[in-house]
Amino acid sequence: MSGKKRRYSRWRLAVQTAAFLVILINPFLNYYWQFSFVQGWYQSLGIGKLWFVSPLEGLESILVSKTVYLPLLIGMLIPVLLALFLGRVFCGWICPIHFLSELEDRLLRLLRIKRRDLWRLPRMVFWFALIGELLLSMIIGAPLFVFLSPPGLVGREIMMAVFFHTLALEGVIVVLVLTLNLFTRRFFCRYLCPLGALLAFLGSKRRLLVVKREEECLKCGLCDRACPLGLSPSQGEGASLYCWNCGECVDACRLNALAFRWRAIGPRVQSDSQPRDE
Template identity: 60%
Template sequence: MSKRPKRLRYGRWRYLSLSAAFLLILITPLLNLYFHFTFIQGWYQSLGIGRLWIVSPLEGLESLLISKYLYLPSLIGMLIPILVAFYLGRVFCSWVCPISFLHETVDKIRAWLFRYHPITWRDRLVLSLRLLWVALIGEFLLSMILGFPIFVFVSPPGLVGRELMLAIIFHSFALEGFIVLAILLLHFVTRRFYCRYLCPLGGLLAFLGQKRRLKVRLKSRKCSACGICEKVCPLGLPVNRGGSYSPYCWNCGECVDYCPTGALKFYWKRSYYLKPVSVEASKARSGNPLPDE
């Protein structure tokens, strides 16, 4: 029981980060409307902090592919999210995305009302995770065939921000808000159904983060194959069978929090292209690199 306070570390921090990210897009239009504070503008489709612009890579790429026009501020704005995805993987999805915030809030309410817990929950509809690539490629192909970007106005991460802005500034909701409700309803069928299988932005970030530096490492020697990690993983990844190394993993740290044996840890891969040091070599260098448990 001495390990108890160490548990749920990442979960707390993640919810804090998600709340802060949600508050940012909630407070920005209010400040803009009532105090004419325009230093921070926009939401996770395009966020402007002073002169620094951040453009969502999916929307930017789609706009670039369809209009065949390079616009430098847009490219530079896409650079930051692309670099973050390249080094840290899909962290936007699990640590920032307002849809994620809504999902986790719904989960908290369910835990409070119906004693919901991910370990006792059973997903009703489990599909192949490869569907994410189908969503990403299909999305691009369909928009290029139609000649209109599709994702841009049904992109749930951006949609939440737009709905909030419309509600605060224009005192009205757009019809697209129902998409957010539909996604939250799908969550009652399978955990994070939309994030798992359908989100093209998640697909793009997963693609960019294939060779990410930050990963959850599984120490097989410590693992007791209890399967808790697979149960608590919001994406249903088989973490004890190497699921955290797959491109789908979004580094939320849920499995690290729940692992009873401490077999799962975040680690930063120094350089992807250097070969890992073999056990023999490390043994030779320092007398006892792997102390017995």
């Protein structure tokens, strides 16, 4: 990747760092200074009177309790709207698991350790993970992802450390997710994360896409190699529902053949994999 062209990577790192600092610093503010304007982490986050609830944990709670609780629906509204319009941007720009995975990437690059994506599974696995997780939660009558979600566990472990000076055993799941990255980049995010799958599903008709200008493309494959999810933006997969709009492929292309574009609202005349490049 060219040294001067890391536009989106820089912005993403800044947003991810700010998002991580919120869940890192906030428990200290809550515990030592009783400053509770912000509470919780990215499963359920309160900012003043506003509450944001992760769509998967909210859906699980509704399915398990068989009760629709209005404040819960209101809390899910903004994250759901965000996914509808922008797709998996929570994954690409906010989730602490992706942030830690990016730090892991940087460390491996520093140590000059090269990786290949050794394990590739059918994309179907992603949807099975979502359906399986919801069914299992309903069968056992407990919202599994509320307790065991890797993105949620990061915030919970920080809170446990500050409030109780200990760590929960489930935190080992986060270590496992980061270990899987050594064999295939974002293995958990590609195939196993039910929240990622739900956000991808919600964002299947999203407005923000990565599109390719055919005439500029040299078919060099740089963008495909840059994609942490193993997608092929050179083949139009930047517009697929799996893409989390991170911008890594856009930065990688030296010829500016890839770009973010807004898809116009209205009747669709082209497939998702080849949106109109306005």
